[in-house]
Each structure stands twice: as C-alpha cells, then as structure tokens.
Amino acid sequence: MGLLIQDKQVVVPGEILAQGMDYLPGHGTYRDGDNIKSTRLGLLNVEGRALKIVPLKGAYLPRKGDTIIGRVDDIAFSGWRFNINSAYPAMLSMKDGTHEFVARGADLTRYYKLQEYVVAKIINVTSQNLVDLTVKGPGLKKLGPGRIIMVTPAKVPRIIGKQGSMVTLIKEHTQTQITVGQNGIVWINGKEPKKEAIAVQAIELINQQAHVGGLTDRIKEFLEKRVPMPKTTKKVEEPKKEDTEVKQ
C-alpha cells in the first residue's frame, strides 16, 4: 500500500503512517503487523525508506554529547548537582568541574555557587538516566550575568539554525551574547536592555512558530523592523572594541 501520510504532516499517536513492508519504522514510530504507526504528536519525516517523527513538544531526555545549560541545585561531597530542565538531575564531579587541585573538605562554592548557571557537556548517561557533566571543553563555562529563558527542547535546532545561522542572525542584530543549551535553556546577555528584550522576543517567536515554513525570513523581518541599524556598521564596531580591550 505504501505511504498513507505525506511528508511534513502533523500526526497524532496511533495514526497509521504507512502500510506494507516498503517502509521502515524509525524514531517515534512502531510496527504493528502490516502498519507503521506513530507514537508521538509531531511531524512526519520521510527519509528514503525510513519514517520518523519530529516531535513538536516533549521533555528533554539527556543524551551523551549534548551541550546543555544547567543550574547548580545542590553541592555534594565531591561535586555539584545540576538541574538540567529534565526529569533527571545531572552530576558534575570535581575532576570534570575544575582544573585546580581541590583539597579534601574544601568549600566547593568557590567554583560554582548554588543557583549559578553553567554551560556543560554531557559525558555519560546510564540506563537509569544518571547524568555526568563536564565543563572541560571549548565554550563550556560558568555563565555570568544575563537572562535565562526556557524554550521547548524539541525546537532548539530551529533556534540555532543551520550551522548556527539563526542564532548568529539574532546576535548580530541585537548585539547580544546568546548561548543555547540542547535542553531548552537559553542564556542571553546584551549591552543594551532594549535590544536584549528584542532578542528574547525573537527567540520566543521561534519557539512558537518553529515548524511553520519560511522561519528565517520572518525572523529577519521581525528583527529589521525593531532594530533598524544597518548590520555592517555594527559589525565593524564590535571587533574594534575587543581589540582595544585586548591591548589594554
């Protein structure tokens, strides 16, 4: 019989996607006899013979290799426990948290205080979803002052865009620093509060409309309407400042 539902259509759990053995069940689908059915609410993605569902919503499930933003929730004997916007907390051990030598019984808040946000990478996830983090790696660090906003984890790829195009677009327009965690926590810091607010609005807009076509154009339009400054002048300005800082 073949495919019953077209590519990029919204499907609900239990919906029959394809019949017969021509297609293979991928992520978010299962085979029930002759039929391939969906297990989630999402968009159908046909990749050759494989069918998978791109979820529209859903909680974050920690995966090895993900770069996430976590908040220090507790401090244990030999590390920090993080809230990573998931059903499971994550541990950052002393070894993975700092390069320094930490004496037995030292005060760990010297490195990360409670409620602080940190960009970290997941190094291991067990079958019971026990999560280990590290901050050793490029771009992994403690986050300074800024704003934290939550987005649907399923929409993070759209916020980042192809090779970071979307987030770069927002950064350049609003002159902000943005870090997006795979777990749906976004950190934003801007020099100008007004522009920072626009960056927040833009990200919330993506969060709402992530799966409607022509997203990049709409975000571009949104930003240009609110931040009318030509991009090129800004671009020249910024590296200059950095240069002087370095020299000083």
Place this chain on the structure above:
Amino acid sequence: MTYTKRLDGRKHDELRETEAKVGVIKRATGSAKFRMGNTTALAAVYGPRELHPRFLQDPEKGRLRCNYNMMPFSGMGDRVRPGANRRAKEISMVTTKALLPAVDLKDYPNAVVDVFIELPQTDAGSRCVGIVAASMALADAGIPMKDLVCAVAVGKVDKSIVIDLDYEEEQYPKYATTKVDDEEVADIPIAMIPSTGEITLLQLDGDISKEDLIKALKFAKPAMEKIYEIQKKALKEKYSDLKGGKK
C-alpha cells in the same frame, strides 16, 4: 419498551454535543479540554519529572499518576466537598489504569508523569470525559503513546440500550415522562484503545443481562470511534497553521 424517545431528544446512538481543544493550560507540559453536553473536563499533564518520595519510583519505567477532581459547584445537587474522597480516588485509579496500556514510559525510569483532571461542570459520564481529555493532554505533552484512548458511557434505560447517558437518564425512573416498564438503569463506562480494540476500562453500575451487555459493547464501539476522530482533529487543529504555512 417505553423508552423509545430519549429525554433530551437524542437518537439512541447519538452522542451529546462535543467540543475538544488542545493546549488550554499554558504552564502545563500538555493540556486539553473536552466537553460532552454539560460535562466538561480539563486535563493538564506535567512531566516526565522527578518523583518523590523515592520509594514510589520504579527503576524499570516511568509512572503515570492521574488525579480526578470534581470542582465544588460542578455537580447537580449539593456542593461537592473539595479535595479527595473515596469516589475521586477510585476514579483516579481507574483512569490511570485506562490510560496506562496506551502510554509508553520505558524511556523515563524513576520519573513520573502527572495528569490532573479537573471537572468544572458535570452531568454524568465524567470519568469518560476525563479520560478523553487526559489522553489528548498526554499526546499534547509529547509523551510516547501507542494510541490515544477514547471513552464513552453506554447504558440501559428502561430496556433500551442508549449511548452517553446524561444525569437524568442515569436517574431515570425519577425523571421519566412516560410509563416505566423496567426501573433498572445500567450505566457502563467504557474506555478503548481504538487501533487494537482493547478495552481498558469497563465498569458497571446497575443491572444488565449478558446478552444486553454484549449488545451494549457493540453499540459503544462506533461511538468511541467518533470520539477518536474528534480527538485526532483537536490535536491536529492546534498545529493547523503549520499546514497552511508556506512551503
């Protein structure tokens, strides 16, 4: 057979007027509203999230926890005393058991998915309406499910099998307008996983013969399929702008 014309003028196999909407509660992970006649249910799903106290955790799979609650002025008679009572606890349990076969929580060991079902207005059939709403809310929350769950009540009023009883039919002899032959009323809430036909809830209040029960179950099936279509439509409607979007 005196009950040929139903009190509210519906056909024997006709459902009450229904309304379904998904995503009604902003702060919840997933939510839905389902109305059937004068019975309205709001369902909110939170999670998967950490489960405490820890002894409740299941290291093999996530837990599903449903909570059914009738609001104080939702009933037909006296104010319902707020909070859990014996009836609410039972319905919470049967709701959980009705939904569990469809929900797949093996990816979430030690975690919990909480479902809160609130009924601002009730006119019989509230557990079924609650299950329908909860199933949509679970799907909206992105919880993996093998199918949705649909539910409806079927019953016997004065020897006639009817679908989706309202309060007056449940209390039939009291509200009868014609001569009553058989005073016994049976009320059977049923929940089903439509793709497999698996029945996940079957309760019976009243008295019914084996033959009539089989007849009633057969009667309920097409009604549940109708509800299934309503559920599917409501879930897709939330994202209908996506289909209309360019490209």
